[in-house]
Amino acid sequence: MRITIQNVTDVSKMLLDNSAKEIEKRNMRVYNRARALNKLARLFLDRLKKVNAPDQVSYDSLNKFAQETQKAFIVTDIDIRNWFPRISPFFIMDRRRFLTVHEKAKMTLAALNDFLTKEYVKTKTLEETFQLINEMHTLEKQLAEIEAERASLKSESLPIEKAIAELEQKTTELKSKGPIDQLNLVDAEIETLNNELKHALRHMQKPFIKMQALALQGGGAGLAPDEVKKLGLYLERPFEALATEEAGYPLLKQILQTLSRLIDEDKLKLKSDKARKAEQALGEVLKTDSLASLHKRCVSVAERKLQLSTSAKMEEIKRSLSVFKEQAEQLKTRRTSVEAHEAVKEHAHDELMEKISGHKRAIEKNVHSSLGKRVQIL
Numbered sequence: 001m002r003i004t005i006q007n008v009t010d011v012s013k014m015l016l017d018n019s020a021k022e023i024e025k026r027n028m029r030v031y032n033r034a035r036a037l038n039k040l041a042r043l044f045l046d047r048l049k050k051v052n053a054p055d056q057v058s059y060d061s062l063n064k065f066a067q068e069t070q071k072a073f074i075v076t077d078i079d080i081r082n083w084f085p086r087i088s089p090f091f092i093m094d095r096r097r098f099l100t101v102h103e104k105a106k107m108t109l110a111a112l113n114d115f116l117t118k119e120y121v122k123t124k125t126l127e128e129t130f131q132l133i134n135e136m137h138t139l140e141k142q143l144a145e146i147e148a149e150r151a152s153l154k155s156e157s158l159p160i161e162k163a164i165a166e167l168e169q170k171t172t173e174l175k176s177k178g179p180i181d182q183l184n185l186v187d188a189e190i191e192t193l194n195n196e197l198k199h200a201l202r203h204m205q206k207p208f209i210k211m212q213a214l215a216l217q218g219g220g221a222g223l224a225p226d227e228v229k230k231l232g233l234y235l236e237r238p239f240e241a242l243a244t245e246e247a248g249y250p251l252l253k254q255i256l257q258t259l260s261r262l263i264d265e266d267k268l269k270l271k272s273d274k275a276r277k278a279e280q281a282l283g284e285v286l287k288t289d290s291l292a293s294l295h296k297r298c299v300s301v302a303e304r305k306l307q308l309s310t311s312a313k314m315e316e317i318k319r320s321l322s323v324f325k326e327q328a329e330q331l332k333t334r335r336t337s338v339e340a341h342e343a344v345k346e347h348a349h350d351e352l353m354e355k356i357s358g359h360k361r362a363i364e365k366n367v368h369s370s371l372g373k374r375v376q377i378l
Helices: 002-025 028-049 059-087 092-176 179-200 202-217 225-236 238-243 250-264 272-288 292-310 312-371
Strands: none
Touching (some): 002 028, 028 059, 092 312, 179 202, 202 250
């Protein structure tokens, strides 16, 4: 095919040279046709220069070469049909010689296409198989690199996990002994006292709520600002309210006296049963100091909590816990970063495995279709 194209090139040069000689003679009968043929010959030559036979022959390169040659010949045929009749009757021998070479070239091209479609097409599958094998080897190298990176990330994450576990153990140990442990016991005692107070004041809960609403909305409860604040504390955190009272809990008693008056005046609009129980409960507090024991216990526990919370040992433990917390957060941030990288590598690993598996199946299929042999790539 390369020789045939060279022959067409040579005969095109012949047209170019012969037409150029006639142009130089300035024979007006031939001049315009000689110029047309000269221009046409240049088109042929320019077109053929763009058709290059491949140095390394494969099915794809040879097929591309055949298609490019086919396009060049088709356009040349169109030019011949359009221009050769206009050049007639001059250059008849030159034109016949060109047409003879051109037709032989077309026959050679037809033979090449026939070879491609019937014989050489069989090598396409094998060429694709070799390419798949090369690609699979490349993918396997990439997979080995990914696995090495995953192992490196794993070895990086192990000391981080160990350091986090050690910090958590140190934190647990600090919290489970010494002042913090004692403070936890005090908090449990506070919760117990809080529940006892709620039970002792249970019949005054509803009246307290109504008296608070009356004080906040219209100011008609007759409570001073400090009494309104203390009333809210008794409703929300009764232990704290009683523990911060002075001896004899005077603020609570003033609140209860005002409550008694409001009940008598029916300003709280309580049901008779609730009013009776509330009067009985507040009477016990005002007349018999029924909360005296609870008050002493609350004050004592509150003092113990304050002492524990402000001790030098507690401050030292808090500083240590703060340092441990900061170190743990830094380690967890590093762990998150490592886990994110691991996830990326895991995804890349799965993609490569899927591609390699696909290449293996394609190679097996190609070998069977080409050679009729079944193989399995592990």
